[in-house]
Amino acid sequence: MVQLFLFVLFFAFGAAVFFLIKKTRSHEFIIPADLEDLLESHVAYYRELTSDKKKKFEERVRVFLSYIRIHGVNMKVENLDRVLVASSAIIPVFGFEDWRYFNLKDVLLYGDRFNAEDYAVTGDGRNTLGMVGDGPMQRMMILSKPALRQGFINETQKVNTGIHEFVHLLDKADGATDGIPEALLHRQYVIPWIKYMRDAMSRIKAGKSDIDPYGAVSQAEFFAVVSEYFFKRPDLLRINHPDLYGLLEKAFSQYPGQK
Numbered sequence: 505m506v507q508l509f510l511f512v513l514f515f516a517f518g519a520a521v522f523f524l525i526k527k528t529r530s531h532e533f534i535i536p537a538d539l540e541d542l543l544e545s546h547v548a549y550y551r552e553l554t555s556d557k558k559k560k561f562e563e564r565v566r567v568f569l570s571y572i573r574i575h576g577v578n579m580k581v582e583n584l585d586r587v588l589v590a591s592s593a594i595i596p597v598f599g600f601e602d603w604r605y606f607n608l609k610d611v612l613l614y615g616d617r618f619n620a621e622d623y624a625v626t627g628d629g630r631n632t633l634g635m636v637g638d639g640p641m642q643r644m645m646i647l648s649k650p651a652l653r654q655g656f657i658n659e660t661q662k663v664n665t666g667i668h669e670f671v672h673l674l675d676k677a678d679g680a681t682d683g684i685p686e687a688l689l690h691r692q693y694v695i696p697w698i699k700y701m702r703d704a705m706s707r708i709k710a711g712k713s714d715i716d717p718y719g720a721v722s723q724a725e726f727f728a729v730v731s732e733y734f735f736k737r738p739d740l741l742r743i744n745h746p747d748l749y750g751l752l753e754k755a756f757s758q759y760p761g762q763k
């Protein structure tokens with residue numbers, strides 16, 4: 505009986521989201537004309553790139569916005585939101601020239617935190633800032649707009665919700681969201697990575713790490729949390745955790761913080 509109830513609930517939410525997307529179809533695939541200005545003034549990662557790489561980054565953002573739909577749930581999506589979602593997506597894959605997010609179609613933006621159980625923005629469980637969908641929500645990402653923006657406004661913190669969620673998608677590309685990005689990491693580095701991850705998670709649990717404690721929740725969260733650190737504060741990560749920086753530069757095939 506409980507299973508039947510959950511089954512019905514699951515599909516009811518799937519259907520609700522489907523109709524919501526149909527309703528907002530007219531807003532799909534918008535590429536902002538002021539893309540370069542928005543990147544320059546809001547995305548620190550972009551600002552650090554050479555002019556050649558800036559051009560490549562802009563092109564990657566345009567391509568992303570031409571196949572991913574961004575919808576606002578009871579709120580208007582602004583050009584800045586489109587640019588920040590696309591930047592969150594491109595930053596982790598900038599080292600892979602032809603990467604396409606085949607496991608994503610739609611991004612839903614909420615005006616606040618939401619309940620990860622039923623995607624509601626009201627109620628007790630409204631504490632989630634971002635998530636990658638499963639089941640009927642497959643190929644969908646949900647982000648809190650304030651959290652998305654905050655990740656780029658605050659340039660000194662190690663957090664960025666948008667990058668965090670896109671790293672979960674990269675992790676998922678090999679079939680399992682398990683903190684082991686087999687699709688990215690050369691086989692010889694997989695064992696060192698698993699070993700490093702387990703040791704580092706124990707250090708977080710023992711209170712002996714500057715890595716966000718959320719990284720100790722699971723291997724998948726560890727990978728997403730240290731990736732935020734890698735892309736937001738590569739300078740600090742290289743000093744505080746040189747081995748981790750070394751493994752992540754191999755996984756992502758890029759060297760943030762180094763010209």
Ligand SMILES: [Zn+2]
Nearest residue numbers: 668672725728
């Ligand atoms: Zn996460």
